Amino acid sequence: MKSMAKNPDLNSLVAAIARLAHRTAKLQKLAKKHGLFANDRELLECRCGVEEDVTADGRLIVCRKGAEGLDVGLRFPEPDKRGKSRCPGCGRVVECKE
Numbered sequence: 001m002k003s004m005a006k007n008p009d010l011n012s013l014v015a016a017i018a019r020l021a022h023r024t025a026k027l028q029k030l031a032k033k034h035g036l037f038a039n040d041r042e043l044l045e046c047r048c049g050v051e052e053d054v055t056a057d058g059r060l061i062v063c064r065k066g067a068e069g070l071d072v073g074l075r076f077p078e079p080d081k082r083g084k085s086r087c088p089g090c091g092r093v094v095e096c097k098e
Ligand SMILES: [Zn+2]
Pocket: 046, 047, 048, 049, 050, 087, 088, 089, 090, 091, 092
């Protein structure tokens, strides 16, 4: 196998992936700014039956299990650095898987 430095095709692929990752990060930031779900974490859900869902137009909503797509108007706070948030329905701490 050729080393990366000796393989211009691989070098250009790595550079293209780096540019794509940079653009994706910018788009995620822009999506969040406009209230859209950036798809950069798992959706939150709680044992009490409240869970996040994403509408067809990309908005993050909260609904009850079994009634997906019907926004109940509650919102989970964005998870903290440890991935923890609090259920807006019952107050239980819920964990987000990255
Ligand atoms: Zn709950």
